[in-house]
Structures are given as C-alpha cells and as structure tokens.
Amino acid sequence: MTATNAPLISIRGLTKAYGTFTVLHGIDLDIAEGEVVCVIGPSGSGKSTLIRCINHLEAFAPESRITVDGITVEPGPSLAKVRAEVGMVFQSFNLFPHMTVLKNVMLAPMRVRGTPEKEAERKARELLARVGIAEQAEKFPGQLSGGQQQRVAIARALAMEPRVLLFDEPTSALDPEMVGEVLDVMRKLAGSGVTMIVVTHEMGFARQVADRVIFMDGGRLVESGPPEDIFDSPKHERTRGFLRAVL
Ligand code: ADP
Ligand code: MG
Numbered sequence: 279m280t281a282t283n284a285p286l287i288s289i290r291g292l293t294k295a296y297g298t299f300t301v302l303h304g305i306d307l308d309i310a311e312g313e314v315v316c317v318i319g320p321s322g323s324g325k326s327t328l329i330r331c332i333n334h335l336e337a338f339a340p341e342s343r344i345t346v347d348g349i350t351v352e353p354g355p356s357l358a359k360v361r362a363e364v365g366m367v368f369q370s371f372n373l374f375p376h377m378t379v380l381k382n383v384m385l386a387p388m389r390v391r392g393t394p395e396k397e398a399e400r401k402a403r404e405l406l407a408r409v410g411i412a413e414q415a416e417k418f419p420g421q422l423s424g425g426q427q428q429r430v431a432i433a434r435a436l437a438m439e440p441r442v443l444l445f446d447e448p449t450s451a452l453d454p455e456m457v458g459e460v461l462d463v464m465r466k467l468a469g470s471g472v473t474m475i476v477v478t479h480e481m482g483f484a485r486q487v488a489d490r491v492i493f494m495d496g497g498r499l500v501e502s503g504p505p506e507d508i509f510d511s512p513k514h515e516r517t518r519g520f521l522r523a524v525l
Contacts, residue, residue: 315476317476367448387401409429
C-alpha cells in the first residue's frame with residue numbers, strides 16, 4: 279500500500295504539553311526503513327516523550343500527525359497494529375520477574391499474534407542465541423546480570439518482528455562493565471538492517487553506528503545530520519555547548 283520510498287515513520291508538527299508546560303514544540307521528523315537514528319540532548323529535552331509518542335504511550339496534541347508504515351497513530355482499533363510494529367526497549371528492562379527468560383520472549387507472540395507454543399519457543403531460542411544468551415533460557419530475570427537482562431529485553435522486542443525498534447537509554451541503568459555487551463548487540467542489529475531510533479548518551483556508539491544523529495533541546499529538534507557533521511562541525515551553539523559538556 280505504501281510507496282516504496284515513503285518513510286517508515288512520519289512525524290509532523292508533533293506537539294505535546296503537560297498542562298501549560300509544552301514538552302514538544304511541533305517536531306517534524308521522517309525515519310526511513312533500515313535507518314538508524316540516534317537522539318541526543320540534555321536531560322528534560324523531550325527525547326523520551328518523542329519516542330513514546332510514536333506508539334502512543336503518550337497522548338499528543340490532536341493537530342499533530344504520526345504515521346507508522348502508513349498507519350495513523352491514534353487511539354482506537356488501529357493502535358494495536360502500530361504497537362505490534364513498534365518494539366520498545368527501556369532503561370529499566372521491564373521483564374516479567376516470575377517467568378523464565380524463554381517465557382518472557384515467547385509471551386507476546388503467543389498472546390498477541392497467536393503464534394503456536396512450539397513455534398514461539400523455537401523463535402525465542404533463536405533470538406536468545408542472536409543476543410548471545412542462549413544458555414540462560416531457563417533462568418529467571420533476577421538470576422541474570424543487568425546486561426544479560428537488557429539483552430533478553432531486546433530479544434523480547436524482536437520476537438514480535440517489529441518494523442522498528444525504539445530504545446530509550448538502554449544502557450543508562452547498567453554497571454559500566456555491562457554497557458559494551460548491550461551496545462555490541464545493538465550494533466549487530468543495526469548492521470543487519472533493523473530500523474532503530476536510539477535515545478542515548480553513548481556518543482561513541484552514536485558516532486559509529488548512527489546514519490543520522492538528532493540533537494534535541496527544550497522540546498525542539500535543534501539540529502540533525504550525519505554523525506560526522508553533528509560531532510565534528512555542529513552548526514548550533516546549543517549543540518556545541520552540549521557536546522562540550524559530554525565529550
Ligand atoms: P528526556 O527524555 O529528554 O530527559 P522527557 O521526555 O522525559 O525528557 O521530558 C521532557 C520534559 O517533560 C521534562 O521537562 C519533564 O520534566 C517533563 N515531563 C515528562 N513527563 C512528565 C509528566 N508525566 N508530567 C509533567 N511533566 C513531564
Ligand atoms: Mg528520557
């Protein structure tokens with residue numbers, strides 16, 4: 279239905295307010311299929327809110343328009359379809375603590391897609407191998423390190439075969455020695471053509487892996503471009519100031 283060169287995600291005039299406080303001021307953004315976009319910016323700049331609007335975890339102003347694979351993101355019957363196409367990985371892994379790793383990954387395909395148990399298990403084991411923790415399948419989340427738990431969360435998101443994966447600071451809650459293993463998995467996904475939007479403070483990862491880096495400040499998309507442009511010759515003073523502080 280959608281033209282081949284249509285963006286996978288289209289965001290137009292995205293505005294979001296909490297009461298009288300405007301968090302997002304009319305964001306326009308297109309994400310192409312297969313693109314890896316890293317979103318950087320100071321705390322409170324609206325990065326999480328932006329990506330949470332994409333699957334309507336946050337409501338937004340009615341004049342705003344977001345489409346995912348041609349489907350308008352709005353409350354109603356089409357929202358389940360959007361959410362099945364948009365996988366999310368959070369800072370806090372949000373695994374089900376009373377279920378094994380394997381069951382965590384099997385659950386959504388069985389419940390939402392009606393995948394038969396045997397098929398869901400086969401797929402889950404394959405995904406756990408893909409994120410490098412096949413041998414942890416029968417354990418419970420609490421028995422795993424933070425890095426391993428986050429890799430389970432990535433496998434769980436992939437199990438729904440989403441068109442796009444959204445990451446909200448996936449390594450921010452990890453002990454430093456575990457950041458690398460999660461970034462390695464994400465780098466591999468990016469290399470295999472998965473469309474990804476990654477909110478991150480890992481500037482090395484953004485520089486190395488992103489097709490495009492977006493700098494946000496004060497609820498606005500201040501600057502966006504290839505990583506070498508943003509990191510080596512940022513145009514805006516606010517981008518320069520932010521990079522000076524974090525690099
Ligand atoms: P970031 O992810 O860039 O740190 P957020 O998207 O979490 O920023 O937040 C953007 C702004 O919105 C911040 O000023 C934050 O305080 C505010 N905000 C976020 N959630 C709420 C909420 N539920 N109620 C009121 N203000 C909120
Ligand atoms: Mg955030």
